Amino acid sequence: EPEVTQTPSHQVTQMGQEVILRCVPISNHLYFYWYRQILGQKVEFLVSFYNNEISEKSEIFDDQFSVERPDGSNFTLKIRSTKLEDSAMYFCASSGLASGTDTQYFGPGTRLTVL
Amino acid sequence: ILNVEQSPQSLHVQEGDSTNFTCSFPSSNFYALHWYRWETAKSPEALFVMTLNGDEKKKGRISATLNTKEGYSYLYIKGSQPEDSATYLCAPRAAGNKLTFGGGTRVLVKP
Numbered sequence: 001e002p003e004v005t006q007t008p009s010h011q012v013t014q015m016g017q018e019v020i021l022r023c024v025p026i027s028n029h030l031y032f033y034w035y036r037q038i039l040g041q042k043v044e045f046l047v048s049f050y051n052n053e054i055s056e057k058s059e060i061f062d063d064q065f066s067v068e069r070p071d072g073s074n075f076t077l078k079i080r081s082t083k084l085e086d087s088a089m090y091f092c093a094s095s096g097l098a099s100g101t102d103t104q105y106f107g108p109g110t111r112l113t114v115l
Numbered sequence: 116i117l118n119v120e121q122s123p124q125s126l127h128v129q130e131g132d133s134t135n136f137t138c139s140f141p142s143s144n145f146y147a148l149h150w151y152r153w154e155t156a157k158s159p160e161a162l163f164v165m166t167l168n169g170d171e172k173k174k175g176r177i178s179a180t181l182n183t184k185e186g187y188s189y190l191y192i193k194g195s196q197p198e199d200s201a202t203y204l205c206a207p208r209a210a211g212n213k214l215t216f217g218g219g220t221r222v223l224v225k226p
Contacts, residue, residue: 004158031212042119043204045213056211091159101147101166104214106159 002026004107006092012113013082021077021110023092031055032075033093033104034067043091049075082114117141121205121217128195128224135191136220138205142186149214150179150190151204159204162190195224 005024013019025032034046047057049067066078075094079086089111093104119140128134138148147166153159163172168183176193192199202221206214 033212035214035216042218043206043216045215048212056213058213101164103161103164104149105161106151108156108158 004092004094004105006107006110008110009108010111012115015084015114016081019079019082019112021090021112023075023107024073025075025092025094026105029094029096031095032069034077035091035093036088037091038088084114087112087114117207117209117215119205119207119215119217121220123220124218125221125223128222130195130197130224130226132195133191133193134195134222135189136203138188138217140186140207142183144209145183145207146210147208148181148188149206149208151206152201153204154201192222197224197226200224
């Protein structure tokens, strides 16, 4: 069964460093998402991406964050200068359609620890 | 900003017993409700997408109902098994693509 994959599973970085989190969505999907969960808090939406551009983003997704689909298979989230409060589990998701009835399929997450 | 609440936060169930728990959300601007099952270190697994008031969905021993007028959904587990132990997340969708998650109900099934 097709699945969303994410690498690495765990990333440790120093405050102020740049990190890139990688995702391989399900191959025929067109819509891609990033969510995150800070420990002890709810899963929260960061950004959605379609047709090589951001279709929606939350207040969290400021200028320090960017997303890219560099080739036909990968979808990346870059954090330019990490802060302690960026420590969280980051989930990638994809869906075939953007309708509310379409399932968003999630990857297993990347745990980002900022020291 | 949607305020999505799930209750209880956690519950312990004896193997073989049935259980249910709630997701409540604002009824205005409702578009769909997604349910996920999430085991630690694994991907959240999609269970249901529900859209219509009165919707009922079933997957094996797990089922869900939806009331969009009053803004709640119940998820039921019939005859709980240890493999049902997980966190169950609900996520309504209003406008746009984003899902707004509740805090989850952590279910522990005791053999």
